Amino acid sequence: xxxxxxxxxxxxxxxxxxxxxxxxxxxxxxxxxxxxxxxxxxxxxxxxxxxxxxxxxxxxxxxxxxxxxxxxxxxxxxx
Amino acid sequence: xxxxxxxxxxxxxxxxxxxxxxxxxxxxxxxxxxxxxxxxxxxxxxxxxxxxxxxxxxxxxxxxxxxxxxxxxxxxxxxxxxxxxxxxxxxxxxxxxxxxxxxxxxxxxxxxxxxxxxxxxxxxxxxxxxxxxxxxxxxxxxxxxxxxxxxxxxxxxxxxxxxxxxxxxxxxxxxxxxxxxxxxxxxxxxxxxxxxxxxxxxxxxxxxxxxxxxxxxxxxxx
Numbered sequence: 001x002x003x004x005x006x007x008x009x010x011x012x013x014x015x016x017x018x019x020x021x022x023x024x025x026x027x028x029x030x031x032x033x034x035x036x037x038x039x040x041x042x043x044x045x046x047x048x049x050x051x052x053x054x055x056x057x058x059x060x061x062x063x064x065x066x067x068x069x070x071x072x073x074x075x076x077x078x079x
Numbered sequence: 080x081x082x083x084x085x086x087x088x089x090x091x092x093x094x095x096x097x098x099x100x101x102x103x104x105x106x107x108x109x110x111x112x113x114x115x116x117x118x119x120x121x122x123x124x125x126x127x128x129x130x131x132x133x134x135x136x137x138x139x140x141x142x143x144x145x146x147x148x149x150x151x152x153x154x155x156x157x158x159x160x161x162x163x164x165x166x167x168x169x170x171x172x173x174x175x176x177x178x179x180x181x182x183x184x185x186x187x188x189x190x191x192x193x194x195x196x197x198x199x200x201x202x203x204x205x206x207x208x209x210x211x212x213x214x215x216x217x218x219x220x221x222x223x224x225x226x227x228x229x230x231x232x233x234x235x236x237x238x239x240x241x242x243x244x245x246x247x248x249x250x251x252x253x254x255x256x257x258x259x260x261x262x263x264x265x266x267x268x269x270x271x272x273x274x275x276x277x278x279x280x281x282x283x284x285x286x287x288x289x290x291x292x293x294x295x296x297x298x299x300x301x
Binding site (some may be wrong): 013014016017020061062063065067068 | 138173174181183188211226
């Protein structure tokens with residue numbers, strides 16, 4: 001079983017990397033981009049029986065710094 | 080004073096800190112590898128050095144903060160042992176929950192490496208007793224992730240409780256309220272981005288860092 005953890009900066013936390021990406025897009029001539037926020041994607045390959053609560057625990061203890069970041073978990077059903 | 084310097088893979092200021100401590104305390108510090116689960120007996124000061132522990136993987140200081148030795152450091156900090164985290168050490172202390180807030184990428188994205196003027200905001204702490212309140216000193220900085228951020232309530236509490244130890248005089252990295260270094264609520268843990276251990280002898284060009292270690296030594300030996 002696989003899961004994806006999306007880690008994003010909380011609203012209101014300044015994102016200098018997102019800003020730089022935004023400027024770079026504009027300098028390449030892409031218009032119409034209002035804002036850019038950069039985050040992380042972490043893919044977990046998990047044994048059977050790992051619960052959502054277990055993954056949330058992993059996020060709180062290591063994967064995200066909840067002072068500045070939010071996380072969202074997405075489970076991928078494997079065929 | 081018996082000190083310990085914690086060494087992680089990727090630490091690169093551990094020897095500078097050890098040299099400064101030996102020079103100013105008269106004793107060689109114990110160099111403690113991150114895989115140790117205990118500190119040597121009788122340690123009365125712990126230094127967490129600068130560098131790029133674990134290659135800054137995930138977030139600066141994130142992996143180091145979860146290493147085995149940090150459990151022993153947390154226990155010691157709770158017992159009141161003075162702990163200083165310099166640069167990456169400050170990042171490790173926030174990631175370990177020993178200090179509030181987080182250190183983010185510098186606001187202008189560039190690595191900042193230069194001498195910066197600082198104001199000593201609290202001259203009553205274990206670490207700053209040998210400075211005058213409001214004194215202006217100069218320490219070097221060398222970091223990419225020194226942009227200190229915390230929520231407004233935390234920042235107000237730090238201000239109100241006198242826990243901002245050092246503040247930048249000029250804009251350096253985007254830090255909230257120009258914070259350069261903070262204390263924990265019991266005053267025995269200091270985290271700061273600038274490097275006091277790099278200004279301790281004439282050959283460094285400045286000696287503003289000496290009084291930090293000397294003040295600490297006097298308090299610990301008192």
